[in-house]
Amino acid sequence: MASRLWASRAASYLRISAFNRGFASVVKDFKYADSHEWVKVEGNSAVVGITDHAQDHLGDVVYVELPEVGAAVTQGGSFGAVESVKATSDINSPVSGKVVEVNEELSNSPGLVNASPYETGWIIKVEMSDNGELKSLMDSDQYSKFCEEEDASH
């Protein structure tokens, strides 16, 4: 009981909320795509990664294919891939713009995507071309519900 209370307080401090199932976490202020990528908006800049739900369903990530800095990304279009189990899975950009930075750490430590999907496991930073696109993304509550419904339907 005490550890659950501690976990709940820690989650609250980190602005992370956990499902009732005690499963995939979300970060309150991020936005989410239905292909399970998150975006953290900082002015005109967006940091992008895959969600806890995604990393859990994918399994241990052994390789991340990163785009070149300077590459263009479009909302909903794929910009890279992760390899896990025997599969390559597309990573899709939640926003359009230009890649200004990639997380080089993932070349040596692809497991960061599993261990820290919202922090050290970030994948690219994008200079957004159209902030208006953010309106079509889900907030954390909508995304949590989306994941529940998706899992329940299978």
Place this chain on the structure above:
Amino acid sequence: MTVPQASKVGLPLMNLVRFKGVPILKQLHLEERLLRTSSDNWCIVNDGTNAPTIVMGLSGKPSELLEVGSVLQDKVPVIKRFTGGGTVIVDPGTIFVTLICNRDSVPGVQPYPRSIMHWSGLLYNEVFEGFGDFRLHENDYVFGNRKFGGNAQSITRKRWIHHTSFLWDFEARNMAYLKLPQKAPEYRLARSHMEFVCRMKDYMTRSVFIDKTLKAMENHFSVRPVEVDVDASVHDAGFVHSTKVLMKHELEEALPISI
């Protein structure tokens, strides 16, 4: 005149393409193009490829996976494919079966590796029932504890591909080009290639295997044979393949440094 198969009510349509002896590079180029640019479901069967070829997964490193010196000396082509997974050496004794599906066509299967892999195991259970102690084991198809089928996948937003190379027969000497991989399934137990794999020909004929596979597909899809010109697809402008043949210098860079 061929009469098109009537569509079975309720089953999603699947195009069936049958090849024999098509080079594996052309097959992979076709598969990647169909995954990325088609909206149909596809089953591709290639009954043997034309020449021994090494095929690595997307993240494969030649220095870790291949006896590069022998590969260069014997001029064995090395391909890096667009799907994940491990390294195989394929030849006329290898039978390839590929499924390319819209995620919505396979209800109950989530577009993630383990879910697709599990579903494929159920499909092939139907194929191999009565032919040996078949199961899906740590992502491989095995009889007992010996592997005869290797799998790999690629998953996009709305579609996925699951393709398998089946060892109907193989040349023992070809296995010598492959190193024991660092990342091996637990059940391998450090066995050498020859102790780890088995030949499907000891269990069934090629035609029985292919016929039973197509029959199993018909339980899940409304299958219709189609003709595809694999040479036409290779030169399809506007689509950039990520599957590629490794150049000689790329292999030479992977040679161990001699002091």
